[in-house]
Amino acid sequence: MAQMTGLAVTTISRALNNAPELAQDTRDRVQKIAAEIGYLPDRAALRLKTGRTNVVALILEPDEQIYGFGTYLVHGITEALRDTAYHLVITPLFRNVEPIEPIRHIVRNRMADGVIFSKAETFDERIRFLLDHDFPFVSHGRSQWPEQHAFVDFDNEAYAYGATKRLAEKGCKKVSIVLPDSALTYTEHLKSGMARAAAEAGIAYEFAADINLGSATDAIRNYVTKRARRPNPPDGYVCASEVSALAVIGALNDAGLAVGEKTHVVTKQSTSMFKQFQPAAETVHEDFAEAGRNLGRTLLRRINGETEDLQYISTPEFEWDS
Numbered sequence: 001m002a003q004m005t006g007l008a009v010t011t012i013s014r015a016l017n018n019a020p021e022l023a024q025d026t027r028d029r030v031q032k033i034a035a036e037i038g039y040l041p042d043r044a045a046l047r048l049k050t051g052r053t054n055v056v057a058l059i060l061e062p063d064e065q066i067y068g069f070g071t072y073l074v075h076g077i078t079e080a081l082r083d084t085a086y087h088l089v090i091t092p093l094f095r096n097v098e099p100i101e102p103i104r105h106i107v108r109n110r111m112a113d114g115v116i117f118s119k120a121e122t123f124d125e126r127i128r129f130l131l132d133h134d135f136p137f138v139s140h141g142r143s144q145w146p147e148q149h150a151f152v153d154f155d156n157e158a159y160a161y162g163a164t165k166r167l168a169e170k171g172c173k174k175v176s177i178v179l180p181d182s183a184l185t186y187t188e189h190l191k192s193g194m195a196r197a198a199a200e201a202g203i204a205y206e207f208a209a210d211i212n213l214g215s216a217t218d219a220i221r222n223y224v225t226k227r228a229r230r231p232n233p234p235d236g237y238v239c240a241s242e243v244s245a246l247a248v249i250g251a252l253n254d255a256g257l258a259v260g261e262k263t264h265v266v267t268k269q270s271t272s273m274f275k276q277f278q279p280a281a282e283t284v285h286e287d288f289a290e291a292g293r294n295l296g297r298t299l300l301r302r303i304n305g306e307t308e309d310l311q312y313i314s315t316p317e318f319e320w321d322s
Contacts, residue, residue, distance in 0.1 A: 054085045056299060057112035059102050061093045069118075069288055072270060073140070076292020077116065084300065086113070100125050107135050114299045116140070120151065121183045136302040138295050138310070142185050150302050150310035152294045154286050156186040156240070159316045160193030163238040163266040163284065166320060168201035170264045172236030176227075178208045178220055178244045190240060206234060213240055217247040224251030228263075239267035239281075242274045249278055284316050 007015070007030065015022055015030035058077060060070045078088055089112065091102045099117075103126045106112050113136060117126060120141030130137045131147055138150040160177065167175050177194055180187045191207065198205040211223045227233055228251065237252075239245035245267035249259050257263045260280030269275065269283040294312045302310055 052113050053110065054087060055089050055112040056081060056086050056296070057089050057091050057102075057106050057115045059091045059093050059099075059115060059117040061095075069270065072288035073116075073118070073292040073295070076289040076294075077296040078292075079289075080293045080296025080300065086300070100129060103129055107133055114138070114303045116295050116299060120153075120185055122185050122188070124185075136299060138299045138302065140291060140295060142311075144185065148311070150298050152291050152298060152312045153186070153314070154291070155189075155313050155315050157189040157193040159268065159284055159286075160190045160238055161197040162193075162316060162318045164194045164197035164205070164236075165201060166266055166282065166318070167236035167238065167264050168197070168203050170236065172203065172234075172264055174204040174206070174232065174234045175236040175238060176206050176208055176234035177238040177240065178211060178213060178215075178224075178248065180213045180240060182212075190238075194238060213244055217243060220244055220247035221251040221254070224248050225254045228252060228255035228257060235262065236264045237266070239265060242267060242269050245269075245274070245278070245281060249281060282320060284318060286316070287314065290314065 007026070011022070011026070011030075015027045019027070056077070058074065060073075074088065074090070081088055091106070093099060093102055099119075103115060103117070106115055107130070115130070115135070115137045116139075117137070118140035120127065120139040120143050122144050124139070124143045124145075127137075127139060127143045127145055127149055131145065131149060136150075138152060140152055142151050142153050143149065164175055175194065175198060177190060179190060194205050194207075208220075208223060208227075211219050224237075224247070237245075237248050239248055245265060249265055252259055252263050252265075258280075259265050259278075265278075265281040267274070267281055267283055268286045270286055270288050274281075275283050291314065294314075298310050298312065
């Protein structure tokens with residue numbers, strides 16, 4: 001590239017890294033030529049020279065990609081990394097692998113300058129490991145470790161509170177929810193929001209037993225169908241995901257209960273598709289693309305040495321049908 005541009009190697013390197021001290025036309029010219037010839041930096045050489053890889057690692061379970069959650073996160077993160085020197089690399093987390101393993105591999109081998117991961121637990125060993133090694137990261141979800149750490153989250157307590165209040169307004173006398181795994185931090189947030197709203201509205205509530213959001217949809221559907229046929233069943237459901245909502249609605253239909261008439265459902269949704277197919281359920285939008293943008297921006301700040309104000313919680317917006 002030095003011969004093609006007539007510039008020194010150091011100038012080319014700075015232009016590729018978008019160094020602000022260089023003239024914009026110089027940066028544009030170098031980056032245009034690099035794109036035309038398919039230039040990629042030697043990451044091994046870059047790491048030896050600067051100690052950085054210019055890589056951000058996103059650890060993602062294959063199921064998360066299938067259900068759309070991962071797709072929107074990736075879209076948002078790549079938007080945040082656009083016009084920077086950083087590239088996103090997705091590291092899969094398979095079911096037979098402990099969640100800490102890809103984190104250890106990345107940190108010990110300096111495979112990235114920072115990591116992003118989801119499903120934060122109350123006392124998450126990944127967060128503990130990264131804090132102890134002073135390695136830049138952002139979690140999608142919070143923990144209860146005493147040290148502050150970078151995270152992006154959705155206010156699930158506010159969501160469960162607002163959704164339960166809505167079900168009470170619709171006339172429900174008893175509400176229920178299929179919770180995430182008990183180790184996940186936002187499980188307690190959902191439980192707290194539902195319990196507080198039910199107490200204020202003077203209605204009963206229960207948490208689905210023997211299943212969680214990670215259960216097979218058939219298992220969720222079978223549980224809700226059986227519960228609907230037993231004494232004193234819930235007549236309102238708060239759903240923490242679109243997939244669980246589909247299983248719940250299918251189960252209520254199996255039990256002869258028309259959603260929107262005899263029973264009511266409120267669910268989080270990430271796209272408008274759910275509402276198109278299940279108009280009887282009411283929805284609250286959770287923007288995973290925006291979460292991805294916040295994850296990417298926050299991680300870049302952490303990589304650059306910032307340690308303050310690296311926590312972001314998005315607030316649900318309730319726009320009911322009537």
